[in-house]
Amino acid sequence: MKKKKDGSRYKNYLFNYKVWLSTITGQGIIDDQKYELLKLIKERGSLKSAVESAGISYRKAWGDLKFAEENLGYQIITKQRGGKDGGNTILTEKGEKLIEAYEALQEKFDESVEEAFREFQRKLKENS
Amino acid sequence: MKKKKDGSRYKNYLFNYKVWLSTITGQGIIDDQKYELLKLIKERGSLKSAVESAGISYRKAWGDLKFAEENLGYQIITKQRGGKDGGNTILTEKGEKLIEAYEALQEKFDESVEEAFREFQRKLKENS
DNA sequence: TTGCGTTTGGTAAAACAATGCATATCGATT
DNA sequence: AATCGATATGCATTGTTTTACCAAACGCAA
Numbered sequence: 597m598k599k600k601k602d603g604s605r606y607k608n609y610l611f612n613y614k615v616w617l618s619t620i621t622g623q624g625i626i627d628d629q630k631y632e633l634l635k636l637i638k639e640r641g642s643l644k645s646a647v648e649s650a651g652i653s654y655r656k657a658w659g660d661l662k663f664a665e666e667n668l669g670y671q672i673i674t675k676q677r678g679g680k681d682g683g684n685t686i687l688t689e690k691g692e693k694l695i696e697a698y699e700a701l702q703e704k705f706d707e708s709v710e711e712a713f714r715e716f717q718r719k720l721k722e723n724s
Numbered sequence: 725m726k727k728k729k730d731g732s733r734y735k736n737y738l739f740n741y742k743v744w745l746s747t748i749t750g751q752g753i754i755d756d757q758k759y760e761l762l763k764l765i766k767e768r769g770s771l772k773s774a775v776e777s778a779g780i781s782y783r784k785a786w787g788d789l790k791f792a793e794e795n796l797g798y799q800i801i802t803k804q805r806g807g808k809d810g811g812n813t814i815l816t817e818k819g820e821k822l823i824e825a826y827e828a829l830q831e832k833f834d835e836s837v838e839e840a841f842r843e844f845q846r847k848l849k850e851n852s
Numbered sequence: 853t854t855g856c857g858t859t860t861g862g863t864a865a866a867a868c869a870a871t872g873c874a875t876a877t878c879g880a881t882t
Numbered sequence: 883a884a885t886c887g888a889t890a891t892g893c894a895t896t897g898t899t900t901t902a903c904c905a906a907a908c909g910c911a912a
Contacts (some may be wrong), residue, residue, distance in 0.1 A: 609753055609795060613743045613833075615840075625737055644858060653901050658860075667737060675859060678909025682857025690848075697847040704840045705741075712743075712832050719825040720818075772888055781871050786890075803889060806879025810887025 611713045615705055625664045626698060633657055634687060634695050637673060643685040668694075739841045743833055753792045754826060761785055762815060762823050765801060771813040796822075 616627035624630075629652075636646035647657045665671055672691035677683045687695070744755035752758075757780075764774035775785045793799055800819035805811045815823070 608748065608797065609745045610748055610750075611743070612746050613741065615739070615741045617737045618740050620736065620738055622738075642858070654859090655861085655902080656900060662860095669736065676909090677859045677907065678856095679858085680856090680910050682910090683859050683908075685859080693848055693850065697844050700847055701840055701844045704836070704843065708832070708836050712829055715832065716825050716829045719828055720821055722821065770888065782889090783872075783891085784870060790890095804879085805877065805889045806886095807888085808880045808886090810880095811878075811889050813889080 611709070611716070613705060613709055615701055619667050623663070623667075624660075625667050626694065628702075630660060630664065631695055631698050631702075633661075634672065634691060637685055638687050638692070638695070641684050641686060642681075643673075643675070646685075739837070739844070741833060741837055743829055747795050751791070751795075752788075753795050754822065756830075758788060758792065759823055759826050759830075761789075762800065762819060765813055766815050766820070766823070769812050769814060770809075771801075771803070774813075 614628065617625040619625060633646055633650055633652075636649050637643060640646050640649065643658060643661075644654060647654045650657075661673060665673075670690050671688050672694055673685050674688055675683070675685045742756065745753040747753060761774055761778055761780070764777050765771060768774050768777065771786060771789075772782060775782045778785075789801060793801075798818050799816050800822055801813050802816055803811070803813045
């Protein structure tokens with residue numbers, strides 16, 4: 597337990613949650629990291645640029661996206677090799693829908709998290 | 725997309741979520757696995773017996789519990805070495821409170837998950 | 853037709869996490 | 883005091899995940 601400057605106290609830990617899609621065997625398909633990656637692809641137009649901005653390896657991001665598409669059963673990005681800029685990657689309609697839906701999902705969870713956490717804290721302190 | 729015997733269709737992926745406590749640097753303190761471990765300790769009275777039942781290594785479970793206590797700032801178990809049975813591990817009051825509160829947390833989340841997932845699916849299919 | 857920058861994809865290395873093993877400690881019971 | 887079974891903990895080994903590196907394919911533009 598630490599004390600902040602304003603005198604209020606807070607536990608030295610954080611409350612976390614995560615929502616994601618996986619295969620039936622548990623391998624991740626879409627999670628927060630991939631959502632961020634897709635957003636970067638959308639705003640930058642290339643996977644290379646996106647991973648550099650996100651600070652993750654191209655190899656992994658590329659493999660993850662491939663795996664995600666294989667398991668979702670549809671394309672979320674369209675990729676082009678060659679051309680004046682060397683190539684590019686953009687989101688498909690479905691890709692856009694996916695990040696929108698995922699975003700809404702996160703928000704929905706966020707709403708209940710605050711309350712759930714408070715209830716958790718309160719329950720912990722019950723007559724102790 | 726697969727088709728079930730009754731003709732209904734379902735996506736070939738699962739919806740997952742997880743809630744847990746972590747340090748401010750992201751290291752896990754209490755999650756579902758540790759919750760299960762604590763429940764086993766409660767019903768079996770020893771860490772050794774609990775890990776054998778859970779199928780995880782004693783080394784890790786022991787380290788995890790130590791880390792959890794250090795970061796929560798209080799004891800969740802009391803351990804005894806020696807004695808007629810060689811030793812034992814039981815939950816403290818606070819340990820009991822913790823698993824109760826965590827359980828309630830899970831339940832609270834479970835409630836909203838179903839609905840959130842349905843909404844997610846619906847949103848994905850919007851005019852597509 | 854050569855160059856450029858990106859996607860594609862294989863593979864080795866590195867980083868990280870979990871397990872196994874060994875050994876010590878403890879304390880009620882015999 | 884000797885025993886016994888569980889806790890305590892360091893360290894080597896194994897296992898898994900991520901990164902690094904490389905070479906090739908691609909196609910527009912100069």
